Amino acid sequence: MKIISVVGARPNFMKVAPLHRAFEASGKIESKIVHTGQHYDAKMSDIFFNQLGLPQPHYHLGVGGGSHTYQKANVMLKFEEVLLKEQPDLVLVVGDVNATTATTLVAVKMGIPVAHVEAGLRSGDRKMPEEVNRVVTDAICQYHFITEHSGLVNLARENTLSKGVHFVGNVMIDSLVYFREKAAEGTTLSELGLAAKSYLLTTMHRPHNVDNPEGLKDIVSILQRCASRLPVVFPMHPRTRNNLTKYGLMDQVLAIENLHLLEPQGYLQFLQLMDNARLIVTDSGGIQEETTYLQVPCLTFRDTTERPITVELGTNILMADLNPDTVMEEVDNILEGRAKTGVIPPFWDGHAAERICGILLGELEGNH
Incomplete structure (x- = not known):
């Protein structure tokens, strides 16, 4: 089975790295990475691939800066070419950057299922471009992977039509624990x-x-x-x-x-x-x-x-x-020593990517 994971901006790399490792380790998934190039400064991008043990992206769309519309439109045009060539079983998107929404739209229109990692997060502030990206992505993708309880509440309130909402933990923390x-x-x-x-x-x-x-x-x-x-x-x-x-x-x-x-x-x-x-x-x-x-x-x-x-x-x-x-x-x-003390949330244990991999394998094998 073939999964294409999309990275656009710097935080995406830390989220995709543990997923790519889990997919490769399964021995059942061909994992390919598409970098849209939203963060195109070498310090903000290349260094992350080198440090996180990610392979060089299989595709680099090189979209770069520009308005939100410019970025999304160019990502959509270039990503469509990748999907026509690769014909993946699933597209995996993370977070809430422009690339997340743009690639989700293309894949869903082409009948390719999309999994959103970090689904259901909401600030309630639609003036934030990231919030619009989150809402749109979750409204149309098939699989929702949740990092915290609020995600379950938000998706239920929005009546998301989903093949699966799964509370799996936080892949960002997977990278932190690993490194x-x-x-x-x-x-x-x-x-x-x-x-x-x-x-x-x-x-x-x-x-x-x-x-x-x-x-x-x-x-x-x-x-x-x-x-x-x-x-x-x-x-x-x-x-x-x-x-x-x-x-x-x-x-x-x-x-x-x-x-x-x-x-x-x-x-x-x-x-x-x-x-x-x-x-x-x-x-x-x-x-x-x-x-x-x-x-x-x-x-x-x-x-x-x-x-x-x-x-x-x-x-x-x-x-x-x-x-x-x-x-x-x-x-x-x-x-002065009056800091708030906190606890580590449920499932933030370094194993979220393995849980996601297991769920997707079960789903995709069932469809083959």
């Missing part, structure tokens, strides 16, 4: 001269936060105030760097003492930084999950989250806005 020891052997901390649990790690990249001067000024203020308390490590997304320069704020950032500005990091390097951080300040979706597993306090600059389990059970705290005063209150709480 944690290897990441611990890295040299990133020693190169920065930092001790474990002595620094704050931050990432910022969402348009809502970094595409306007007000948001960026608040981020600069938060960086300044955090760096006065402990070292701050900031791997900077290209979008954030460009906007800080565009709005004339980069000199202020460069002048902050105790701030370690880094290029985007490889998966293993960033995992080491996360695992050893005292706390993390971010607007990322995936980091909420990883910090919950690693039991590291996390402040997330979002007023909603599609991963509520990270707040309900985990170490995540939502910050509705970038107000430096509110943020520093929470930072001080954590530094």
Whole structure:
């Protein structure tokens, strides 16, 4: 049986890597990978394939940047050619990027079943392009693989017509568990001269936060105030760097003492930084999950989250806005030992990909 897995942006690679391993290990599945090229910067893309032990993609669509419509339309045209040539038994998509929805539409129209890994996640905010991608993908795909209980509730509410909704756990955590020891052997901390649990790690990249001067000024203020308390490590997304320069704020950032500005990091390097951080300040979706597993306090600059389990059970705290005063209150709480304690959610045990593989084998063998 042949399964084509789609990756588009950086977080997809960590999700597809354990699935590809499980498919290959089964001895019954021919696993092929299509990279749409939504993240086309070598640091954001190639390094992940090298570190995660993924083969070079069997197809690289090379779509690159552009508007959401441009990306989706080009992915659809190019992916159709791949499916006509390969005739797979199933297409597997992960997450909520443009490639997820575009490839799902093409496959479903061609009568090829689609499995969505991380199905059912909802923030309730349709202004987020990712939310639209999630809703559309789940409405038309055949198999839904759930990471947390809220996914079951959301799909039931939307009356999803599905061949199967399966609560399997979190493939992102599979990668983390698999690579944690290897990441611990890295040299990133020693190169920065930092001790474990002595620094704050931050990432910022969402348009809502970094595409306007007000948001960026608040981020600069938060960086300044955090760096006065402990070292701050900031791997900077290209979008954030460009906007800080565009709005004339980069000199202020460069002048902050105790701030370690880094290029985007490889998966293993960033995992080491996360695992050893005292706390993390971010607007990322995936980091909420990883910090919950690693039991590291996390402040997330979002007023909603599609991963509520990270707040309900985990170490995540939502910050509705970038107000430096509110943020520093929470930072001080954590530094003074009043951090929220969390537990690891059900099925976040490193074996989600094996469960998914077993379910798909049962389904596909039944259809052959």
